[in-house]
Amino acid sequence: MNKNDVLVEFGNKIRQLRDEKGWSQEELAFKSGFHRTYIGMIERAERNISLKNIARMALAFDVKIEELFINTNKI
Template identity: 55%
Template sequence: MKEKSKILIKFGERVREVRIEKGLSQEQLAHIADVHRTYIGMIERAEKNITLINIEKIAKALDINITELLK
C-alpha cells in the first residue's frame, strides 16, 4: 500500500477540523460543496489527491478562505 502524503494528511485533518467547528457532518459539507458524500471522508482520510477546483468548492462550502484552509 502506498504511503499517504504528509500534505494530504494535513489537508484532510484541516478539513475535518473546520467542518467540525462549523457543526457540519461530512454529508452536509458534501451537499453544500456539490461533491459526492463519500468524497469528503476520503479527503479527510487522505485517500484522495484533491484538485484545486475541489479545494475551492470545499473552502467556499466551509465559508473559509482557501489560504486559511491550507494552513
C-alpha cells in the same frame, strides 16, 4: 514536507473545520456539492484533491483558500 503529509494535513483541516461548524459529512457534501464518500476520502487523505476542488471546499466553508492550509493545531 512529504508530498503525502500534505494530504493528511489537508484532510485533518477539513475535518476540523467541519467539526467547528458542527456539520456531518452529509451536510458538508450538500454544501460543497461533493458526494459524501468523497468527503470521507479527502478527510482520510485517500484522494489527491485538485485545485478547483480545493476552491470549491473553501467556498463551502466560506473561507479563503489559504485558510485551508493554516494548521492552527501546530505549536
